[in-house]
Amino acid sequence: MDRRPKILEIIRQVSRKNVDPQPDESLFDSGLLDSFALPDMLSALETAFSIKIPDSDLNPRKFDSVEQIETYLENHS
Amino acid sequence: MAFIKQFGAYLPPRIVNNDEMGAKVGCAADWIVSVSGIEQRRFADSETVVDLATSAAQDCLARANVAAGDLGMILLASSSSEQQFPGPAVIVASRLGLHSVPCLDIPMASAGSLFGMVLASRLAETYGNILVIGAEKMSSVILREPLERGVAILFGDGAGACLIGLETGPARIIDSVIESDGTFAEDLRLQFDQPLEMNGRTVILQASRKIPRAIQTILEKNGRHAKDVDTFLMHQANQNLTVRVAQALGVAEEKFYSNIHKYGNTSSASMLIAASEWWHSSGFKPGLLVCFATFGAGFHWGAMLAEGVA
Numbered sequence: 470m471d472r473r474p475k476i477l478e479i480i481r482q483v484s485r486k487n488v489d490p491q492p493d494e495s496l497f498d499s500g501l502l503d504s505f506a507l508p509d510m511l512s513a514l515e516t517a518f519s520i521k522i523p524d525s526d527l528n529p530r531k532f533d534s535v536e537q538i539e540t541y542l543e544n545h546s
Numbered sequence: 547m548a549f550i551k552q553f554g555a556y557l558p559p560r561i562v563n564n565d566e567m568g569a570k571v572g573c574a575a576d577w578i579v580s581v582s583g584i585e586q587r588r589f590a591d592s593e594t595v596v597d598l599a600t601s602a603a604q605d606c607l608a609r610a611n612v613a614a615g616d617l618g619m620i621l622l623a624s625s626s627s628e629q630q631f632p633g634p635a636v637i638v639a640s641r642l643g644l645h646s647v648p649c650l651d652i653p654m655a656s657a658g659s660l661f662g663m664v665l666a667s668r669l670a671e672t673y674g675n676i677l678v679i680g681a682e683k684m685s686s687v688i689l690r691e692p693l694e695r696g697v698a699i700l701f702g703d704g705a706g707a708c709l710i711g712l713e714t715g716p717a718r719i720i721d722s723v724i725e726s727d728g729t730f731a732e733d734l735r736l737q738f739d740q741p742l743e744m745n746g747r748t749v750i751l752q753a754s755r756k757i758p759r760a761i762q763t764i765l766e767k768n769g770r771h772a773k774d775v776d777t778f779l780m781h782q783a784n785q786n787l788t789v790r791v792a793q794a795l796g797v798a799e800e801k802f803y804s805n806i807h808k809y810g811n812t813s814s815a816s817m818l819i820a821a822s823e824w825w826h827s828s829g830f831k832p833g834l835l836v837c838f839a840t841f842g843a844g845f846h847w848g849a850m851l852a853e854g855v856a
Contacts, residue, residue, distance in 0.1 A: 497747065504746050504747045504749075504750040504751075505750060505754075505786050505787075505790065507747055507750065507751050508750065508751055508754040508755070508790065511751070524727070524729075524752065524755060524756070525729055527748075527751045527752055527755060528730075528748060528751075529745070529747035529748055529751060
């Protein structure tokens with residue numbers, strides 16, 4: 470299952486920027502996401518992929534790039 | 547059953563606006579407002595945590611018309627105490643003229659005042675009137691070199707106090723929930739003689755989930771809904787976080803009393819300062835439902851429901 474198009478759509482939605490980040494690009498260091506966009510992104514991922522991210526996984530380092538998000542979803546779907 | 551009898555507060559007189567703070571850390575005043583909602587904060591120059599706490603305690607007791615001698619216990623929450631021991635609680639008690647009343651320090655950032663209120667509501671049956679104080683001199687922490695812009699702009703100094711007892715008072719404490727989890731202890735911490743370390747992303751992420759959940763838990767447990775709450779009195783951490791919590795609960799952000807624009811984040815003092823201002827501007831009326839909520843380093847978080855009585 471190719472999750473990338475949906476992930477990119479969510480990133481564009483919560484960042485309110487029409488962007489196409491590289492798979493390994495830091496979403497935070499690049500300025501795409503700030504501290505308050507991150508909770509929105511995780512909520513959107515939960516809804517879009519029908520998962521529940523537990524508090525113990527609410528670690529920004531696990532969701533810092535498109536690749537990391539893909540890996541997380543692959544391991545938790 | 548325990549009652550909230552009064553609140554009090556003390557803010558040091560020196561106002562530090564965003565122009566002064568921005569010049570110190572190298573950022574624009576408007577940027578501080580946009581990322582936090584903070585327009586100014588107070589700094590205590592020569593005053594200590596004990597000084598701030600004593601002034602808030604005296605304000606609370608005077609407003610309650612209760613003599614210090616009628617207190618059965620003091621709980622003091624502070625994360626910025628000047629010395630390792632003894633903590634400030636017993637020194638404040640001494641200044642109030644109390645020399646045998648048990649005192650307990652709660653060395654907890656941001657969440658300490660709510661934890662103190664919860665403990666007081668449970669301990670009042672044994673100790674009678676309990677004074678809960680939150681007092682912070684965060685300027686002594688955030689001005690340590692190297693200055694961290696994202697941290698230094700947020701915090702201020704001040705103290706708040708709350709008198710809780712068994713005899714009837716303006717508000718009945720209905721219920722409370724407090725929780726703790728050390729998984730992310732390193733993401734917000736203050737080590738001895740070190741600058742404050744804060745991973746803001748983790749803090750915001752955790753807080754934006756845990757605060758609404760604690761509020762929902764205490765509401766559901768007591769057959770209430772977020773829309774039933776008249777006023778939310780939350781730790782004043784960041785206005786953007788407050789807005790997120792309101793959105794998560796599906797209530798108007800105007801229901802969340804806010805004074806962060808004036809005082810910044812005063813850690814464990816903030817919720818009591820906000821409660822004191824709210825109380826003395828409008829206050830409890832019979833049937834009025836208030837929800838307290840907080841979140842802080844540890845992480846520790848929780849919520850409390852109280853209702854105005856006739």
